[in-house]
Amino acid sequence: MNPADLAAIVAESVHEAVNSGTIAATPPESLQVERSRHRSHGDYSSNVALQIAKSAGIPARAVAELLAPIVSAAAGVQKAEVAGPGFLNITLESAAKGAVAREIVLADTEYGRTNHIDGPRLNLEFVSANPTGPVHIGGARWAVVGDALARLLEAAGADVTREYYFNDAGMQIDRFARSLLASAKNAPVPEDGYRGAYLQEIAGAVLKRRPEALGLTDSAALKVFRVEGTSLMFDEIKASLAEFGTHFDVYFNEKDLHEGGDLHATVARLREGGHVFEAEGAVWLRTTDFGDDKDRVLLKSDGSWTYFTADCAYYLNKRSRGFEKVVIMLGADHAGYVGRMKAMAACLGDDPEHNLEILIGQLVNLVRDGQPVRMSKRAGTVVTLEDLVEAVGVDAARYALARACVDSTIDLDIDLLTKQSNENPVFYVQYAHARLCAVQRKAQETGARRGGPDDFEPSLLSHEREADLLSVLGEFPQIVATAAALREPHRVARYLEQLAGTYHRFYDDCRVLPRDGEEPNSLTRARLWLTDASRVVLRNGLNLLGVSAPERM
Incomplete structure (x- = not known):
């Protein structure tokens, strides 16, 4: 039984109490159960009595005392006890707890997937680095977090397009x-130009494609370098992102907005809404009507479009x-963009709180020997995605970027991320998966097979360490759903570290494989089911972060 199943039991118990007249209260719209911090307080705890006490008109503890017998009578529940001001501490039967292992193994790659976000089609745009140089380390953070978030949203039931x-x-x-x-x-290089060794590489590639370019007039040559150079740079960006494990469903070209008339159509749409005005020879959007700190220019007095106009047209294109x-x-x-973009959505007739969501991420620093790595050998001015991968590898880079909340600036320590020790978070989690695979291989070699579902006796998993591990495994679907809803992939990484530690403690205290000369028994098979369930969850969690789950290390 996982937390979602138990929450359903508690909800049914509340409805039973209300329908029978035991409690005159309004059932909550939603409720959750949480894993108890201390085993002496049961396996799970619910605050449902505190939620409905006001509508019941009696103290929360009195509500809990009325609910406890009903919850205790439910299948799989050993007992429900009242604690504190009205909490229900719930202890499950060993068989109900152990059944989680069977559920996980049988679900395999589907375990953790839910329909929590079964709603509107969602367009997720991330990275979108200018095609004027390699992806820098800040873009690398979004390449990981955006990709992981897309995976999480899909696992939670959303229809996502990566753009x-x-x-x-x-x-x-x-x-x-x-x-x-x-x-x-x-x-x-022009004073306002770009610098770095990559420019020579791209320029050389352009000349290889178009060797006649240097014989053209400057204006004609600039056109060649603009078209060919941008194409080559973007091919390189796409290749480096793909090697980093980040892929997109749609690559959208800004120039298509200019050439397709989208900008004119968008301004016309905004004008129809009464939000456009002219002043100082320019065309403006009155975004201050919707909370922006100032109105925004759409068309400059010299007849050129602003970047903001393209942003408006692009948003409208996505909605269309x-x-x-x-x-x-x-x-x-880009934190200053939030107000103007929200106001723009409102000007287009949308609900900016429903139709538009903007996530802001903080900076990333690369550190070696305690000192910041300030510049790329190739880009010259910034640390790039390629520098990061070269320094620590794809898995370590992705995991380190995913495990930090995007609201915080992070320092990636090259020395730590290349260590083959438990100090390195990605090594710690990957090693746990490899250890689980090693147990499976050893079991195969010794003939200690877990067998099929009918051979599994979940009630045998009654050791405290087994109960701890089962509780953590059962939380995975809710961790995924919460991480998706809150847009926080780092919750998955931190959960995997907790799971790895819980498994290591279980393995140290509970012998999984029989000693030499001993025959496998029912407990052996039950613990192999638990081991396999742990492997499945670690693999599924690492996959959500785009990190490999090695079978050997």
Whole structure:
């Protein structure tokens, strides 16, 4: 029995008490049970009595005393006791607790998947780095967190499309083209240009494609370097993200908004809503009507569009493609975008709290020998995704970036992340999975097989360490659902570390395989089911983070 099953039992008990007239109260819309911190307080605890005490008109403890006998009578429950001001401490029968292992093994890759978020189609945009250089370490954080969040949302039942916005229009592309042309000519890079060894690489690749480019006029050559250089840079970005385990369903080009008339259509839509005005020779959107700190220019007095106009058109494009919820992940340097984007959604007639969600992530620093790694050998000015992978590997990088809350700035310690020891969180979790696989192999070699479901006796899993492990395993679906709902993939990583530690303690105290000369028995088979369940959950959890689950280390 997992926490969700027990929560359903408690809910049914409340309805039974209300329907029978035992309690005159309004049942709560939702309730949860939590694993007890101390085994002496039972396996789980519920505060449902405190939730309904006001509507019942009696103290919460009195409500709990009325509910306890009903919960105690439910199948799989050993007892329910009243504690404190009105908590229900619930102890399960060993067979009910142990049955979680069978449920997990039989569900296999599906264990942890729910329908908690069975709602609107969701568009998740992340990374979207400018195609003017390699993905920097901040983009690497979003590559992991965005990918992990998409996996979590899908595991929780959501329909998710991963999208990358390719900013191939605007002044930054002009500067990139000028920088490439200067590099190709071995001339000084423009003062406002980009720098780094990668420019020489891209410029050389452009000339390999278009060897005649340097013989053209500067304007014609710039056009070549703009088109070809941007294409090559974006191919490199996509390749580096793919090698990092991050893939997208849609790559959207900003220039398509300009060339397809979307910007004009969007301004017309905003004008129809009465939110557009003209002043100082420019066209403005009155975003202050919806909480923005100032109104925003859509069309400058020189006739050029602003970046904000493209943002408006892009949002409207997503909504027109049938996405009811648009989620955008941005770095800390874009925190100021939240107010204007929310106001823009309101100007378009949307509910900005329902249709648009913006997540802001903090900075990432790479540290070696206690000192920050400040610059890339290749990019010259920033630490890149490639630098990170070269330093610690894909798995360590992904896990380290995923296990930290995005609200906090993090320092990734190269020395720690390359250690093959329990100090390294990813090693600790992966080693636990490898250890579980080793137990399975040893069991196969010695003939100690777990057998089929009919050979499993869950009531034998009565040791305290077994109960602890079963409780942690049973929480996985709720961890996944909560992490998805709160947009916090780090909850999964921290859970996996807890699970790894709980399994290690179980393995140390509970012999799984028989000693030499001993025959496997029912307890051996039960513990092999528990071991296999632990392996399944560790693997499923690592997969949600895009981290491998090695069978040998």
